[in-house]
Amino acid sequence: MALVPLPRSARVLIVMMSAVGDAVHVLPVVTALKRHDPTLHITWVLQPGPASLVRGHPGVDEIVIFERKGGWRAFADVRRKLAGRRFDVVLDLQVYFKASIVTALAQAPVKLGFDRARARDWNWLVTGPRIPPHAPQHVQDQYFEFLDALGVAYEPVEWNLGPWQHEQAARDAFHAGLSRPSACLVIGSTHPEKEWGAERWAALADALWDRYGLQPVLAGGRSERELETEREIMARARHPIVSTLGVPFRELVGIIDGSALTVSLDTGPMHISVALNTPTIALMGYTNPKRTGPYRYRELIVDAYGDPGEDYPVSIEKRPGRTSRITGEQVLEKVEIWARTYQ
Structure with missing residues (x-):
């Protein structure tokens, strides 16, 4: 009742x-x-x-x-x-x-x-x-x-985030301009504790290009930290990278919606990606994945929040220094799961 x-x-x-x-x-x-x-x-x-x-x-x-x-x-x-x-x-x-x-x-x-x-x-x-x-x-x-x-039923869970009908042409045009399917890499966050090293992003981008035939597309804001990360990724990567840092959220919806895969820090676009049903690899370390992680694609979470084998409870506790522990190999293990399950 x-x-x-x-x-x-x-x-x-x-x-x-x-x-x-x-x-x-x-x-x-x-x-x-x-x-x-x-x-x-x-x-x-x-x-x-x-x-x-x-x-x-x-x-x-x-x-x-x-x-x-x-x-x-x-x-x-x-x-x-x-x-x-x-x-x-x-x-x-x-x-x-x-x-x-x-x-x-x-x-x-x-x-x-x-x-x-x-x-x-x-x-x-x-x-x-x-x-x-x-x-x-x-x-x-x-x-x-x-x-x-x-007394309101919520199944099935639906976000209806778009892209709206008038946005679909822009989505299609963006992805038509790429030479291969895209992987959206959300490289920026408002909190430094959630960020990942630029050298690791660059290595991941090259692996996505070489092993999976994907075009890395950078996403995020235009804070000084994000722009510096972008510059370093571009300098280190061996293959072309497309950057969309700073695009409005509605444009980002189209970019993510048309992507084959998203790899994201613990930030808003991670949840946008989940809402759009784009397979999402989430890099979680600072905040509790059981509370604020992706609501779907749980098998793709790279969980540095918990210690190996730890059955931690749902809580608001923050754990500094954890995201930086994530290795490129751990992320690529999740990419392989994506390739077997969603491609």
């Missing part, structure tokens, strides 16, 4: 504002809600980065931008945008302070949030009712707990 029965044609406000990876995890929630009742109206409070990825999604009726760089003015702006509006349900999927403020600003009789043990920054003070306590699990499954509370 549902904890909070969802009224037909309800107006739903989703509060999950920040990381791209988290936004990707919210998409199956949106898709399931609209599959349950196509007449729902879904509004989502998002920061500009993830908003640029989500905009145009068929399940999202409206995006309210939260300009984090605006400081306290960002909250005043959201308050103005939400003023005079009433929602039937708020889904507070984010437990940090800024999300608590936005949740408090929204007008709704139901503000569904995490149980008190999992809520942070006093988030539980602004929600009610709260989903039942649950043992730690993958973030994607945690979000599905909200659907359980609403």
Whole structure:
């Protein structure tokens, strides 16, 4: 029985504002809600980065931008945008302070949030009712707990991330310009502890070219660290490499969607790749793969987070210095699994 029965044609406000990876995890929630009742109206409070990825999604009726760089003015702006509006349900999927403020600003009789043990920054003070306590699990499954509370089925899990129809020609044109199938290498992250050595990326790129007939395509942002990694990879690699660093997220969707394989650091595009059903080799060391790793393609995870034979629990514990332990041989073992299973 549902904890909070969802009224037909309800107006739903989703509060999950920040990381791209988290936004990707919210998409199956949106898709399931609209599959349950196509007449729902879904509004989502998002920061500009993830908003640029989500905009145009068929399940999202409206995006309210939260300009984090605006400081306290960002909250005043959201308050103005939400003023005079009433929602039937708020889904507070984010437990940090800024999300608590936005949740408090929204007008709704139901503000569904995490149980008190999992809520942070006093988030539980602004929600009610709260989903039942649950043992730690993958973030994607945690979000599905909200659907359980609403009595909404989420199988099959669908992201519907695109490419949208008007983006498909650009996707096809990009890949038509390559001489061979592509392997997308996501070389950058916002956190140095998640990064991998440029010399290893270069060696991997050459192996993908020589052994598997793949064209390496670099993906990521244009931070100074990523640009330096790009320069060193280009200098070391023996074969041509295509770089797409800094392309908008919607262009990246097309690049990944048309790729035969993605090899990615622990970052947002890793989750984008999974959502697009592109086989994804994830390099995990700093954060717990059981909690924030790829939701699919678990057999392709290069797991440096745990020690050999360790059955570690799901947790938010960070383990510095682990990603750098990953060897090229370990990654190529996963590439071989990909070649046997998905080619």
